Amino acid sequence: MPPTSIPVPSLRRLPSYLRRLHIAVEQGVAYVSSRQLGAAAGVPAAQVRKDLTWVDQEGRPGRGYEARALAAQLELTLGLREQKRAVLVGAGNLGSALAAYPGFGPCGLRIVALFDKDPAVVGKRVAGFVVQPVDSLARVAAEHQVDMGIITVPAEAAQSVAEAMVAAGIGVIWNYAPTTLRLDAGIYVQNQDLAAELALLSYQIVRRRGE
Amino acid sequence: MPPTSIPVPSLRRLPSYLRRLHIAVEQGVAYVSSRQLGAAAGVPAAQVRKDLTWVDQEGRPGRGYEARALAAQLELTLGLREQKRAVLVGAGNLGSALAAYPGFGPCGLRIVALFDKDPAVVGKRVAGFVVQPVDSLARVAAEHQVDMGIITVPAEAAQSVAEAMVAAGIGVIWNYAPTTLRLDAGIYVQNQDLAAELALLSYQIVRRRGE
Numbered sequence: 001m002p003p004t005s006i007p008v009p010s011l012r013r014l015p016s017y018l019r020r021l022h023i024a025v026e027q028g029v030a031y032v033s034s035r036q037l038g039a040a041a042g043v044p045a046a047q048v049r050k051d052l053t054w055v056d057q058e059g060r061p062g063r064g065y066e067a068r069a070l071a072a073q074l075e076l077t078l079g080l081r082e083q084k085r086a087v088l089v090g091a092g093n094l095g096s097a098l099a100a101y102p103g104f105g106p107c108g109l110r111i112v113a114l115f116d117k118d119p120a121v122v123g124k125r126v127a128g129f130v131v132q133p134v135d136s137l138a139r140v141a142a143e144h145q146v147d148m149g150i151i152t153v154p155a156e157a158a159q160s161v162a163e164a165m166v167a168a169g170i171g172v173i174w175n176y177a178p179t180t181l182r183l184d185a186g187i188y189v190q191n192q193d194l195a196a197e198l199a200l201l202s203y204q205i206v207r208r209r210g211e
Numbered sequence: 212m213p214p215t216s217i218p219v220p221s222l223r224r225l226p227s228y229l230r231r232l233h234i235a236v237e238q239g240v241a242y243v244s245s246r247q248l249g250a251a252a253g254v255p256a257a258q259v260r261k262d263l264t265w266v267d268q269e270g271r272p273g274r275g276y277e278a279r280a281l282a283a284q285l286e287l288t289l290g291l292r293e294q295k296r297a298v299l300v301g302a303g304n305l306g307s308a309l310a311a312y313p314g315f316g317p318c319g320l321r322i323v324a325l326f327d328k329d330p331a332v333v334g335k336r337v338a339g340f341v342v343q344p345v346d347s348l349a350r351v352a353a354e355h356q357v358d359m360g361i362i363t364v365p366a367e368a369a370q371s372v373a374e375a376m377v378a379a380g381i382g383v384i385w386n387y388a389p390t391t392l393r394l395d396a397g398i399y400v401q402n403q404d405l406a407a408e409l410a411l412l413s414y415q416i417v418r419r420r421g422e
């Protein structure tokens with residue numbers, strides 16, 4: 001692991017490079033150029049080369065990067081080869097969808113428990129889990145050495161759920177509720193703001209109308 | 212609408228600024244500084260000022276940006292005040308969650324119909340919609356002047372669904388399936404790659420273990 005942390009804009013592009021490299025490996029292609037990697041992330045080749053200095057890989061002039069080796073290095077850097085455990089609070093449709101999402105396992109994530117505060121939902125089977133009451137969060141988090149909490153409750157319930165996660169010793173939170181959480185600076189919160197993503201699509205739609 | 216399109220990195224920050232401005236307006240705060248806007252998006256104040264030249268707003272030295280006016284301008288630029296219509300294909304958990312998501316309405320998005328190819332699901336009521344067969348997509352898209360297609364089917368079904376959307380005249384696609392779609396260059400595809408988002412969290416979790 002590098003001693004300094006990778007700057008966020010570079011970090012955000014690494015999964016796009018990795019996805020492109022996986023395609024190359026699947027297709028039996030040995031080398032991928034920085035131009036090809038850049039196309040996958042929407043940046044110029046020079047930016048790719050700069051980003052990849054953080055993961056300590058250099059391309060070969062005229063050939064590019066060795067796809068399998070660079071993919072392995074990126075997986076290592078991003079921690080995708082280590083097992084990580086998460087709990088999910090909010091067993092509604094979005095929570096159920098994430099609990100059953102097939103793309104998380106290959107990234108080393110295992111969701112170990114599902115919680116809800118609604119007594120009508122607690123005890124029911126959702127995506128293969130028996131939904132537990134939020135009161136049990138601290139016990140379960142300690143038992144399973146949980147790394148991350150995923151929040152899929154409505155906006156008005158998110159702050160109290162986040163505080164319960166922090167109290168249970170969880171330091172990384174993936175927040176799907178459309179609200180800004182107020183937590184200690186030491187807690188890493190990643191907001192999955194679907195409305196912000198929609199804004200980018202909205203811009204494209206309205207531009208097309210003007211054409 | 213500006214004649215040239217806003218560069219993607221700047222564009223991606225505008226929703227963060229907008230969210231921060233909405234908080235200010237809610238709190239009755241009249242001005243927001245570029246430093247405060249930058250904190251919301253994780254960039255320095257100078258970058259904020261540069262980004263906002265695209266939406267034709269200048270701050271006042273020493274006071275910052277007028278929150279209400281800049282929010283209105285950003286909403287206009289991003290097309291959030293115009294009505295946009297979408298269809299959603301894939302009435303599983305994720306599709307149901309998105310169909311019921313309360314954050315889209317305020318952005319001007321209306322989902323007009325839900326589709327699924329599974330005959331066991333077609334005809335059922337999901338999130339207030341009667342699920343329709345994918346065969347009806349072209350007819351419904353023309354009838355409602357649909358702007359966007361949302362794909363929430365499994366990866367292996369996504370390409371054929373995307374092609375059906377394009378054939379129905381839809382030019383903007385929001386793809387939640389964890390796969391790369393191969394479509395004409397004129398089609399705007401935005402991938403919501405949850406595994407890529409997870410990679411950023413994975414990096415944080417593994418770094419914390421090393422501390």
